[in-house]
Amino acid sequence: MQELKENNHLQPAMPACWNEETKPHKFCPGCGHGIILKALGEAIDELGVKDQVVFGCDIGCSLLSWDFFATDSVQTHHGRTTPVITGMKRANRDIVGIAYMGDGGGYAIGSQHLFNAAVRGEKITIILCNNCNYGMTGGQMAPTTLPGMKTETSPYGRDVEETGYPTKGPEMVAAVAPEGAYVARGTIANVRQLKGFIKKALENQIAGNGISFVECLSSCPTNWRTNAKKTWEFVEKEMAQYFKVGELRTPQVKEG
């Protein structure tokens, strides 16, 4: 393998900022996390900011990316990646701080951090993997679980009368963030677009405009107990129907 690589016979199709040594990665087959991180990796490569990046990952399946990139990386606590990256950026404005988390981490246990980072317009990039459940802990209901969806803690389907409707994170961030915010929702079903969103989210931080937030519709076939076909149908149809893909906020172009 090494020989083939050295002789340029085999070029692994992976972003240059990935750490080859830790590939193949640790996510389940068919998991969306790897696709999101590929989009992120390509965006980092295109911007050439690898050496400025500090990648922070949460607890949740995102933690499996603690050694994913050949960049400075910090694995924090469940829900606490936003404040850790915020604190770094406040102390050293030259870094490109990326907080990567799940929907449980961002919308439940760390929701106060996400909300207030957005309100303060923290100049960091938050990327959140929406897989409609708590993946790492075995598929419990998450803030993003769809109405009627079965999980380990909503075995008869999510009852919105009891538990409310799924959290719309980008809509919330877009509603409270000051001018300069970049907010979008992408999907692993459209990687080109997703990469474009993530790239803009990094550029927006580098320009010092404000908070940058991208939610990514993702898959968790292990806990959804779906085959490849059903997995894609769920991501492309059911999730996208409730969670609208697109840009919600872009900073106003500065004149001159």
Next chain:
Amino acid sequence: MAEVSLQGEQRVFMTGNEVVAWAALAAKVDIMYGYPITPQNEIMHYWTRLAPKYGKRFLQTEDEISAGFTMLGGVMTGRKAFTATAGPGNVLMQESAVMAEMMRLPAVFVIQQRGGPSTATVIYAQQETTLTAFGGNGEGHRIVYSTSTHQELFDYTIKAFNAAWTYRFPTFVLGDGYQAKMREPLTIYDPGEKGLELVPTEPMVGENKPGKQFKYLRNTYNTEDELYEVVMDNQRDWDAMAPKVVEWSEKGCEDADIVLVTHGVVSRAALGAYDLLRAQGKKVGVFRPITIRPFPDKQLLAAVQKAKKLLVAESAYGQLLKLVQGALYGAPVEIVPVLRPGIGITTEELVEEYNKL
């Protein structure tokens, strides 16, 4: 931007909270993160007034969980950072404190204890002793300095940053509401001019130099054995550090029949009682742990060799007492506790308790 310089020694008269802000400035702290809670508020108030003049920063966070974790982010980038809190805020900060223990982050927390449990009072207590020394799901791999005067608040706040950056364990300055709010004379100074070197900081991540070696910082491990190695490494480092940082003070223990054991602001009452009783020819001694963690076990044991009784007094119901009992396990000395959760203890009260023995 003005460089911080306290220019020689200055005699000042200020509250403890103001002292902490000045000490942080003297220690060349870059950034404070905080969330309002009484009786700590004025540390932030003074810091936010002083900081911009010297190019220093402040972030008011959404809660103490965030204040703790943003501070950890700050120290990871190699900036000198701290936070301050009390009571329920101290409870919330334990989550970040254990991450600092596990990842060996030089975090500095200033705690101005208030009454507990729960919201209780905003005034005073010593009920956060156990929490500050052993809070969190770990082994208490931290340093805790319990101060008793404003001079000590200044000295030990500076020392806390040095200890944290030398040993890479989270470090706490354990004050209380009385120390926070009381006004008292002290000398503030520039540590450099006193020949006291400030330990340099160092970025763990986020340094943008060409060809840098990237780093992975983590606190999650896959196997029991992997975790065991990490914890035992930290334990060994902590054990090796303990004799170097342990501090205590004692007086008259050589020939004392009765030794008063107290910490923090209560030690001032003990010293008062000591003077009064010695003047009456009583063979009394005082012993005070300055570091609650590591606790001066051996030093306490040595100090009470001749004593028949110990009077352990604290503004809590047995938190110092447990540490003392642990240190003296098996020693033939009777321990008489004076436990007053959430209220102050005066010299007169200690003399009265002494006379009851």
